[in-house]
Amino acid sequence: MGRAAVTKAYADIDAAIAVITAELAGAGSGADPDADPMQDTTDLCLDILAGAARSEPQMAAVKALAASKYADTIQSMAAPDEPTMPQEASAAAEIACVLTLGPRAASTFLSDSHEVTKRLPLTLSALQAGTISWQHARVMVDETAALDPAGAAALEAHFLDPDAPNPARGCPAGEMPASRFRHKARIWRERHHQDSIETRHATSALDRRVEYTPDKDGMAWLSAYLPADQAAATWNRITAIARGLQGPDESRTLTQIRADVYAAALLSSGNAHSTNSGDYGDAGAGGILGGTDPGQVPTPRAEVLVTVPVFALLGATDEPAMLDGYGPVPASMARDLLANGAESFHRVLVDPRDGAQLEIGRQSYRPTKAMLRWLRMRDGRCTFPGCSNQSLDNEADHQLAWADGGTTGVSNLRQMCPRHHRLKHASTWTPTPATTNEPPGWISPSGRHYTSEHQDWEPPHLPQELQPVMVSKLPSNVAAVEHGPPPAPPDNFYGHPDLVHIGLSLGEDGLEQFLHAQA
Numbered sequence: 001m002g003r004a005a006v007t008k009a010y011a012d013i014d015a016a017i018a019v020i021t022a023e024l025a026g027a028g029s030g031a032d033p034d035a036d037p038m039q040d041t042t043d044l045c046l047d048i049l050a051g052a053a054r055s056e057p058q059m060a061a062v063k064a065l066a067a068s069k070y071a072d073t074i075q076s077m078a079a080p081d082e083p084t085m086p087q088e089a090s091a092a093a094e095i096a097c098v099l100t101l102g103p104r105a106a107s108t109f110l111s112d113s114h115e116v117t118k119r120l121p122l123t124l125s126a127l128q129a130g131t132i133s134w135q136h137a138r139v140m141v142d143e144t145a146a147l148d149p150a151g152a153a154a155l156e157a158h159f160l161d162p163d164a165p166n167p168a169r170g171c172p173a174g175e176m177p178a179s180r181f182r183h184k185a186r187i188w189r190e191r192h193h194q195d196s197i198e199t200r201h202a203t204s205a206l207d208r209r210v211e212y213t214p215d216k217d218g219m220a221w222l223s224a225y226l227p228a229d230q231a232a233a234t235w236n237r238i239t240a241i242a243r244g245l246q247g248p249d250e251s252r253t254l255t256q257i258r259a260d261v262y263a264a265a266l267l268s269s270g271n272a273h274s275t276n277s278g279d280y281g282d283a284g285a286g287g288i289l290g291g292t293d294p295g296q297v298p299t300p301r302a303e304v305l306v307t308v309p310v311f312a313l314l315g316a317t318d319e320p321a322m323l324d325g326y327g328p329v330p331a332s333m334a335r336d337l338l339a340n341g342a343e344s345f346h347r348v349l350v351d352p353r354d355g356a357q358l359e360i361g362r363q364s365y366r367p368t369k370a371m372l373r374w375l376r377m378r379d380g381r382c383t384f385p386g387c388s389n390q391s392l393d394n395e396a397d398h399q400l401a402w403a404d405g406g407t408t409g410v411s412n413l414r415q416m417c418p419r420h421h422r423l424k425h426a427s428t429w430t431p432t433p434a435t436t437n438e439p440p441g442w443i444s445p446s447g448r449h450y451t452s453e454h455q456d457w458e459p460p461h462l463p464q465e466l467q468p469v470m471v472s473k474l475p476s477n478v479a480a481v482e483h484g485p486p487p488a489p490p491d492n493f494y495g496h497p498d499l500v501h502i503g504l505s506l507g508e509d510g511l512e513q514f515l516h517a518q519a
Helices: 003-025 037-077 084-098 103-119 121-129 134-144 149-160 178-192 197-207 228-245 254-267 331-340 369-379 418-426 464-471 476-483 510-518
Strands: 209-214 220-225 306-309 321-323 327-329 395-398 413-416 430-432 441-443 449-451
Touching: 003 037, 037 084, 037 103, 037 121, 037 134, 084 103, 103 121, 103 134, 121 134, 121 149, 134 149, 134 178, 149 178, 178 327, 197 327, 197 331, 228 254, 228 321, 228 327, 228 331, 306 331, 321 331, 327 331, 395 418, 413 418
Parallel strands: none
Antiparallel strands: 209 220, 306 321, 321 327, 395 413, 430 441, 441 449
């Protein structure tokens, strides 16, 4: 046992890799004569990739355990009165040499390994099972870093424990790219952080800045760290202007036009009606900045979809609002947008049992603007697995084609970015609807099913004084699980047993008229 066993195990691994490599090199040569050799080859390649996707996290777990145990052992070997800093530096340096990492990368790896193996047991178990990647584990480390132990355990359980009180819905964490998992984990963290998002935002806003970084080939990066509503509105405005400049005679890509519009806006006179865009075309881009005092940032007036729980809108709770294309923001930011910002808001009813937005529908082929806005809020982004294209750029597509009897209700519509919309119609990639037990997804040309990401709805927060009244109208199984046995219900609360709580971003008729209509 010991080192000899480890040497033999790695020799077995090397032999297994050699077998897989040989099968790959000879793919199709020994196939059944009645089978399609090309199909057999593609299936073999996908099986190898799927196996590698399971094995790599397992090896990452072994590396993390070995690194953490090595560092702990080095520390335990030190004399009681010996400083710990040199021992830690020595351990990191040795790991850097063994894994051929730079000093900073080695320190980061050692720190992440310690967190995964000591503080995140569910993450370690998922790595060992091969159900999440090391990149997912690093996301978990990052998103739990500022949480107390109970908060970190709750975040882990939400995404990795199917028996948790409120497990994540839809696509499992390990079946979405780590970048998408980071987005979902960040949303959960913002909702459940022990400190109010209002307080944390006020502190972070003090760090707002613009950074300039020279790059090669005569290029440079210019980036800004801004409040989310300003950043989202600026991005949406630039995108809208760039899309307006697209046409059959336009040779630039949308990405290039965005960059040109951005530069034209910053280098213009600042007049809200300026159309002097230099060599970039007449974009009217100066209006992005507005003609206000440079020291006063205007409230965004570009279209910004924000979903605000009604009690947060009224200031009765501090539950975050949801900014389309970003995630949770302080309710005060949403209230400011309502009072001074975007020219139109749209009311949204929220299911009190799980926080999902309730459905609407129409009977014409082309979706209305209201339906497109609804899809933006429901889906958030392109529904192809792993795609992060934000909803402003996306197109509505009939899941069951109109010609085949499909309706234009939102239950038959889904968002797709232009790339994946074209992929659906130009290939055999096929979207699948949600069922009782399975979330929506896609079937690839190989016949494999890939799960689509699903918004992780949660029940809205209620003011303390209203909780007994509201809970009494929940279905008994939900009320018992989340709040204990429900009290006797009042008569005709809000006139409908399911509309227990209303979440909304205001419609043109306003909050008072809406609440009056529900009374």
